[in-house]
Amino acid sequence: MLINVIIIIYFILSIYFTIKYKFIQLKSPLKAFKVMKKDKNKSTYKTFMVALASHIGTGNVVGITSALIIGGKGSLFWMWVNALFMSIFSLIENTLGQVYKERIDDEYRGGSAYYISRGLNKKWLGIIISIFLVLANTIFFQPLQVNTISESIYLTTGISKYLIFICLSLFAIFVIFKGTKSITKFSEIIVPIMSISYITIGIIIVIFNIRIFPNMIGEIIEDAFSYESILGGVIFVGMKKSLFSHEAGLGTMPTISAMSNTEKPSDQGFISCFGVFIDTIIICSITGFMILLYDINLDSYTGVDLIIYIFEIIFGSFGKYLAVFFMISFALATVVSQFYLGESNLLFITKNKVLKFLYKCLFLFGILLGVFLNNDSIWTMIDTGLVLLGAVNIYSIFKLHKSISISNWNNYI
Numbered sequence: 082m083l084i085n086v087i088i089i090i091y092f093i094l095s096i097y098f099t100i101k102y103k104f105i106q107l108k109s110p111l112k113a114f115k116v117m118k119k120d121k122n123k124s125t126y127k128t129f130m131v132a133l134a135s136h137i138g139t140g141n142v143v144g145i146t147s148a149l150i151i152g153g154k155g156s157l158f159w160m161w162v163n164a165l166f167m168s169i170f171s172l173i174e175n176t177l178g179q180v181y182k183e184r185i186d187d188e189y190r191g192g193s194a195y196y197i198s199r200g201l202n203k204k205w206l207g208i209i210i211s212i213f214l215v216l217a218n219t220i221f222f223q224p225l226q227v228n229t230i231s232e233s234i235y236l237t238t239g240i241s242k243y244l245i246f247i248c249l250s251l252f253a254i255f256v257i258f259k260g261t262k263s264i265t266k267f268s269e270i271i272v273p274i275m276s277i278s279y280i281t282i283g284i285i286i287v288i289f290n291i292r293i294f295p296n297m298i299g300e301i302i303e304d305a306f307s308y309e310s311i312l313g314g315v316i317f318v319g320m321k322k323s324l325f326s327h328e329a330g331l332g333t334m335p336t337i338s339a340m341s342n343t344e345k346p347s348d349q350g351f352i353s354c355f356g357v358f359i360d361t362i363i364i365c366s367i368t369g370f371m372i373l374l375y376d377i378n379l380d381s382y383t384g385v386d387l388i389i390y391i392f393e394i395i396f397g398s399f400g401k402y403l404a405v406f407f408m409i410s411f412a413l414a415t416v417v418s419q420f421y422l423g424e425s426n427l428l429f430i431t432k433n434k435v436l437k438f439l440y441k442c443l444f445l446f447g448i449l450l451g452v453f454l455n456n457d458s459i460w461t462m463i464d465t466g467l468v469l470l471g472a473v474n475i476y477s478i479f480k481l482h483k484s485i486s487i488s489n490w491n492n493y494i
Contacts, residue, residue, distance in 0.1 A: 084464045087471040088320050091330055094479065095166040098173065106168040110358065112351035116343070125352055128341035130272045131418050132334055132356050137276055137364055142408055143229050143384045144322045145368040147460070150379045150387070152318030155305030157369040159319025160326070164361035167323075170330030171357050173478060176350030178335025179343055185428065191339025193332030194429045197477045206473065210332055211426040213469045215440065217333065218423030219447040221466030222325075224459050226412040226419070227451025232385040233405045246452045250445055252413070253420070275410040276364070283367030286395060290374045297373050324471075325463055326365055327357040332474035336425045337418065371395070383456055420444060 099106065117126050148156040174193065181199045182191030194214070198207030231245050287294055304310050305319075328334060334356075338349045371391055372379075382390065388408065392400035427440050451459070 109354035113355035148322040156319035158305035160323035163323035168357040175353035179346035182339040192336030214426040218419040223447040224451035
């Protein structure tokens with residue numbers, strides 16, 4: 082129930098900020114394109130790719146399937162509503178991430194811990210959210226990405242999960258532990274391929290089913306406001322899955338945004354805000370549409386298996402391998418960016434080499450959990466992470482907003 086309380090508070094505040102700033106988040110697509118176009122060093126583009134790698138994970142796939150299975154068709158509508166309003170948090174927190182970033186070891190480092198510590202002058206609270214972010218990117222959020230890879234491979238090939246764990250651990254050691262440059266390079270390569278391919282396939286499927294598409298949209302909206310759905314908590318299901326998908330307001334993305342060297346702090350704010358729209362409004366919608374355009378008994382599935390089945394219906398026997406490709410690429414991109422995110426927050430607390438080694442061990446432990454834990458346990462851990470991060474960051478955003486004059490904010494955004 083605590084996660085529902087956090088979601089209600091977040092949503093009310095998002096409406097308040099949205100009205101206060103006159104729906105300025107709707108300008109983010111145009112603003113983002115302008116910023117990246119004039120950035121000769123491609124700093125904002127590279128950061129955008131890493132941010133998208135973190136955004137576009139299995140929350141866009143398994144999160145959607147779980148939402149539809151638990152909350153029904155109407156949950157997709159409430160995901161849209163949540164993303165529309167809560168994207169204002171992404172604009173604010175990622176702008177703050179630029180304002181309070183620092184240069185450490187010839188790299189820009191920043192995030193929620195930095196703007197809490199420097200902006201609120203509360204180092205202790207900055208350390209607390211850093212600890213939460215380290216845990217979120219190792220044992221709270223990461224296991225879902227790993228579980229998606231594990232289940233996808235296991236369901237289609239029957240390969241032992243012990244072998245899957247070994248392969249994923251070797252991938253983590255080889256790619257992730259090589260540092261920020263390898264993470265950025267990996268994201269630059271895989272994110273455009275996976276996102277453009279997935280969006281293109283989704284659009285083609287919608288076009289082929291265009292006659293029934295309007296009816297499907299009508300059913301989504303009708304179910305969103307039906308008495309049975311509302312009583313069954315469809316609003317909370319949709320909003321919780323949406324929050325996990327885009328993470329706006331949780332204080333996770335500013336760590337990645339701080340990598341960028343922008344002309345104005347708000348430049349990165351708009352780019353990150355645009356990422357929320359791509360992540361939830363576009364990618365999540367495409368996943369939902371592909372499922373709902375076909376008459377399937379959702380109660381028979383748990384998550385990953387539903388996506389594999391949908392792709393099999395659409396593309397035949399080749400479809401299951403295509404589904405596995407997308408889920409693995411989405412998950413790997415997110416795992417890579419999560420390592421950077423967690424490491425940056427550890428560096429805020431300490432540079433102790435022993436603790437850095439233990440962090441890598443904890444990251445590998447998160448892979449172990451993802452491979453062997455069941456779906457319900459993983460979502461319980463995700464809820465824990467959402468509550469911990471949400472409680473601290475929602476307080477910080479509100480306090481920082483009050484402590485900065487309106488004129489200064491107008492200079493930023």
